[in-house]
Amino acid sequence: MPRRSARRPAVLSVCGKDGVRSATRATRLIALLAAVALWSACGGDDVAPTASEAASQWSGDPAAFRWALPAGIAPPVVPPDNPMSDAKVELGRRLFYDVRLSVNGAVSCASCHRQEFAFADAKNLSVGATGEVHPRNSIGLSNAAYQRSLGWAAPATTSFEQHAMIPMFGEMPIEMGLKGRDAHVATDLQGVALYRQLFAVAFGGDASPIRTETIVRSIAAFQRTILSFNAPIDRYRRGDASALSAAAVRGMALFDSRGCVQCHAGADFTLATIAARAAEGFANTGLYNIGGAGAYPARNRGLMEITGNPADMGRMKIPSLRNVALTFPYGHDGSVGSLDAVLENYARGGRVVQTGPNAGDGRDNPAKDSRLRAFVLSPADKGDLLAFLQALTDSTLIRDVKLSNPWR
Numbered sequence: 001m002p003r004r005s006a007r008r009p010a011v012l013s014v015c016g017k018d019g020v021r022s023a024t025r026a027t028r029l030i031a032l033l034a035a036v037a038l039w040s041a042c043g044g045d046d047v048a049p050t051a052s053e054a055a056s057q058w059s060g061d062p063a064a065f066r067w068a069l070p071a072g073i074a075p076p077v078v079p080p081d082n083p084m085s086d087a088k089v090e091l092g093r094r095l096f097y098d099v100r101l102s103v104n105g106a107v108s109c110a111s112c113h114r115q116e117f118a119f120a121d122a123k124n125l126s127v128g129a130t131g132e133v134h135p136r137n138s139i140g141l142s143n144a145a146y147q148r149s150l151g152w153a154a155p156a157t158t159s160f161e162q163h164a165m166i167p168m169f170g171e172m173p174i175e176m177g178l179k180g181r182d183a184h185v186a187t188d189l190q191g192v193a194l195y196r197q198l199f200a201v202a203f204g205g206d207a208s209p210i211r212t213e214t215i216v217r218s219i220a221a222f223q224r225t226i227l228s229f230n231a232p233i234d235r236y237r238r239g240d241a242s243a244l245s246a247a248a249v250r251g252m253a254l255f256d257s258r259g260c261v262q263c264h265a266g267a268d269f270t271l272a273t274i275a276a277r278a279a280e281g282f283a284n285t286g287l288y289n290i291g292g293a294g295a296y297p298a299r300n301r302g303l304m305e306i307t308g309n310p311a312d313m314g315r316m317k318i319p320s321l322r323n324v325a326l327t328f329p330y331g332h333d334g335s336v337g338s339l340d341a342v343l344e345n346y347a348r349g350g351r352v353v354q355t356g357p358n359a360g361d362g363r364d365n366p367a368k369d370s371r372l373r374a375f376v377l378s379p380a381d382k383g384d385l386l387a388f389l390q391a392l393t394d395s396t397l398i399r400d401v402k403l404s405n406p407w408r
C-alpha cells in the first residue's frame with residue numbers, strides 16, 4: 001500500500017474532484033476547458049492498484065459484506081438483483097465523487113450531496129452541470145436507504161437504482177446532463193485502470209461490466225452505506241441518559257406535545273419511512289398560498305403535479321430530520337433559511353409571504369395539513385426545540401473516511 005500512495009501523482013487530487021465549485025460562469029468555463037485534459041490525466045494506469053491488488057483489497061463476494069450498524073438496527077432493504085459487496089460499494093463511492101459522470105466534468109453526485117452537509121449542498125436550490133437551477137433543494141442522504149420513495153414528491157421512485165437515472169439523464173432540469181452519452185461515459189471509465197479492475201471484481205463473470213446499469217447499481221450500493229445512527233439522540237435512545245442536554249430533553253418533550261412527532265416519527269423522524277401507507281409520508285405545511293386559493297409556485301406543487309388532485313397541492317415528502325442542523329436551508333425549495341425560521345412558521349401555523357409573486361398567507365392554505373395548529377413559542381421553548389434538533393446531528397457521519405471523496 002505505501003508503495004501505491006507514494007506513486008500517486010499530485011494530479012490525482014484534481015481527478016474526479018467532486019466539483020464542489022461555485023457556479024459562476026468563470027468556473028464553469030474553466031471546468032469545461034479543463035475537462036478534456038483532466039479526463040486524460042485521470043486515466044493514468046500508474047495510479048491504480050493492479051487487478052489482484054484491487055481484488056485483495058475489496059471483496060466482490062456478497063457473503064463477505066458486513067453492515068456497519070449498531071445492534072438492533074435492521075439493515076435497509078437491498079434489491080435481490082443488486083447484492084452488496086465491498087468492491088461494489090468502493091466502486092460506487094468512486095463514481096459518486098467522479099465528475100466524469102457529467103456532460104462537462106463540472107459536477108458529480110457529491111457536488112449537490114456533500115458529506116460536510118450530511119450529503120445536502122447548503123444551497124437554496126441546487127445548480128446542475130450546465131448552470132441550470134434546480135427547482136428544488138437538495139435532500140440530505142443520511143439513512144436515505146430506508147426511505148420508501150426518493151425525492152420531495154416522487155412516490156413512484158422507490159429505489160436508488162431507479163432514482164440515479166434522474167440526476168444522470170434528466171433534462172428537466174439538467175443535473176449531470178448525460179442524456180445520450182451512456183457510451184461516452186462507459187468509454188471514459190474504461191480508460192481508468194482502477195475502474196476496469198473494480199468493475200471486474202464487483203461484477204465478476206460479466207464480460208463487459210462497465211455500462212450504465214452497473215454504474216447505477218454501484219452508486220446505489222454506496223448510498224446504502226450512508227448510514228447515520230450515532231447522533232446524541234441515538235445514544236440517548238440506546239440508554240445513555242447523559243447523551244442529551246437538559247435543554248434537548250425538554251425540546252424532545254415539546255417536539256411531542258407540539259405535534260411535530262405526528263409527522264416526524266420513528267428512527268429517521270419521518271412517517272415517509274414508517275407509515276403503513278406511502279401517501280401518509282407527504283404533507284402540505286402551509287408555506288405558500290398564492291392568490292388565496294392555495295397555490296404553490298410552479299414546478300413545486302408537490303404530489304398535485306402527479307395526481308392532478310387539488311387536495312395534493314403543496315404536499316411534499318415529510319423529510320427525515322436526521323442531521324437537520326447540517327442540511328440547511330430548509331423546505332423543498334430551500335426558501336426557509338434557518339431552523340429558527342422553520343419553528344416560527346410552525347408556531348404561526350404557516351408562513352406568510354408578504355410581497356412578490358409568491359405573496360400569500362400560508363396559514364389559510366386550503367390544502368394545509370389539519371395536524372398543523374398554531375402554538376405559542378416562547379424564547380425558552382424555541383431554544384429547547386433547537387437544542388433537540390441539534391441533538392440529531394451525527395458528527396461521525398461527516399468525518400467517516402469510508403464516505404469521503406476517494407480521489408483526494
Ligand code: HEC
Nearest residue numbers: 109112126127128134136137138139144150151152167175
Ligand atoms: C445538480 C445537483 C444534484 C446532483 C448533481 C445530484 N443530485 Fe441528488 N438531489 C438533488 C436535488 C435538488 C434533490 C431533490 C430532487 C427533487 O425532489 O425533485 C435530490 C434528491 C436526491 C435523492 C433523494 C433523497 C431522498 O431521501 O428523497 C437521492 C437518493 C439523490 N438525490 C442521489 C443522487 C445521486 C446518486 C446523484 C448522482 C448520480 C445525484 N443525486 C446527483 C440535487 C442533485
Ligand code: HEC
Nearest residue numbers: 259260263283285316317318319330331332342346369371
Ligand atoms: C403534518 C405533518 C408535519 C408536522 C406536524 C410537522 N412537520 Fe415538519 N415538515 C413536514 C413537511 C411535509 C416538511 C417539508 C415541507 C416543504 O418543504 O414543503 C417539513 C419540514 C420540516 C423541516 C425542514 C427540514 C428540511 O430538510 O427541509 C423541519 C426542521 C421540520 N419540518 C421540523 C418540524 C417541527 C419542529 C415540527 C413541530 C413544530 C414539525 N416539523 C411538524 C411535515 C410536518
